Amino acid sequence: MKVYADHAATTPLDPRVLEAMLPFLGQRYYNPSSLYPEAKAVRAEVEAARRTVLELIGGPGRIVFTGSGTESVNLALRSAVSECDGDRKRILVSAVEHHAVLGCADSLAREGFAVECLPVDRYGVVSPDELKVRMGPDVSLVSVMSANNETGAVNDSAALCKIAHNGGAFFHTDAVQALGVFRIRAEEAGADFISVSAHKIYGPKGVGAMYAAENAPVFPVIRGGEQEGGARAGTENVAGIIGFGRAAGILNECLEEDALHLGKLKRIFLDGIESIPDVIVNSPPGGAPHIVSVSAAGVEAELCLLRLSMAGVFASMGAACNSSSVEPSHVVEAVGVPAEYKRGTMRFSFGRDNTAEDVSFAARELALAVAKSR
Numbered sequence: 001m002k003v004y005a006d007h008a009a010t011t012p013l014d015p016r017v018l019e020a021m022l023p024f025l026g027q028r029y030y031n032p033s034s035l036y037p038e039a040k041a042v043r044a045e046v047e048a049a050r051r052t053v054l055e056l057i058g059g060p061g062r063i064v065f066t067g068s069g070t071e072s073v074n075l076a077l078r079s080a081v082s083e084c085d086g087d088r089k090r091i092l093v094s095a096v097e098h099h100a101v102l103g104c105a106d107s108l109a110r111e112g113f114a115v116e117c118l119p120v121d122r123y124g125v126v127s128p129d130e131l132k133v134r135m136g137p138d139v140s141l142v143s144v145m146s147a148n149n150e151t152g153a154v155n156d157s158a159a160l161c162k163i164a165h166n167g168g169a170f171f172h173t174d175a176v177q178a179l180g181v182f183r184i185r186a187e188e189a190g191a192d193f194i195s196v197s198a199h200k201i202y203g204p205k206g207v208g209a210m211y212a213a214e215n216a217p218v219f220p221v222i223r224g225g226e227q228e229g230g231a232r233a234g235t236e237n238v239a240g241i242i243g244f245g246r247a248a249g250i251l252n253e254c255l256e257e258d259a260l261h262l263g264k265l266k267r268i269f270l271d272g273i274e275s276i277p278d279v280i281v282n283s284p285p286g287g288a289p290h291i292v293s294v295s296a297a298g299v300e301a302e303l304c305l306l307r308l309s310m311a312g313v314f315a316s317m318g319a320a321c322n323s324s325s326v327e328p329s330h331v332v333e334a335v336g337v338p339a340e341y342k343r344g345t346m347r348f349s350f351g352r353d354n355t356a357e358d359v360s361f362a363a364r365e366l367a368l369a370v371a372k373s374r
Helices: 015-025 038-058 069-080 101-111 130-132 157-166 238-273 302-309 329-333 356-373
Strands: 063-068 090-094 114-118 138-141 170-174 193-199 208-212 279-281 291-296 345-349
Touching: 038 063, 038 193, 038 208, 038 238, 063 069, 069 101, 069 138, 069 170, 069 193, 069 208, 101 114, 114 130, 130 157, 138 157, 157 170, 170 238, 193 302, 208 345, 238 291, 238 356, 291 356, 302 345, 302 356
Parallel strands: 090 114, 090 138, 138 170, 170 193
Antiparallel strands: 063 208, 193 208, 279 291, 291 345
């Protein structure tokens, strides 16, 4: 039996998405910037996909297609600070942000911005009260993720955004993990910038998108041609964009059903591991329904995951972009996992293709892997 329990790293491509993409990898190969009818027809399909992604995000702003969620984050952060004056050189980010945010913030720090990390609770949630304390007239940008990719902690983006706006700052949220399991309402939340990615919602890898509110500045980080309305140079990844649009359309119809299914799977898994001694759960009760982070005392996560993979269960230590490291992640450190549990931290993340049998099997194999590793 094989159980894929790493959907937070990537999701399998939906066959319906692949079917929509195939013509644009074959006979409909035209460059959408060209002027003849066939190319214009491809341009129309790209714009239709853009509208579908915007509909899923739910706001009156614009969608800029990018090469990844990471590029979307970089575009958003650099756009947010592109017009700030010398009196607004402070940036606030949460301590558990994805490396895309932390890496871009670090580069901005080397360019003269003062970057501060907002502390989080034991699950990875930023307190609005903490943000109020940290805000000041020198803050140009606040970036706090919607759902944490390791613990599944969910932030109150609307409340955080309101505080940022009251202080005259832009607000960005990395919604890559949230998009597939929560109904995002950009207009209600008020976010100036939102970053999303196709391959976390059963779409293709290599395509992301940035949502920018109507009055938000967009400052291109990749320069050249005038593609994406001048916001992102380079010939569009047409097949990827079409795939993103199709995946967004499917998700728009089944999001609540998916979330309900995932919530049931999560409860089954948590019940299944309850009897494993000296294991703590790092995911909050009301967090993302597809993510469960657990830490086992006295074991090395790498060894446990190897045993699990040999049994047919594929899980991870956390963010796939940091998989080469066997050290506890910055998220594990920030949420204060006890020292004896840190190195035994693992993440299980389920998807719409998983079954109750899958997660029960994964729970049993985790118990065996922990016991053997000890």
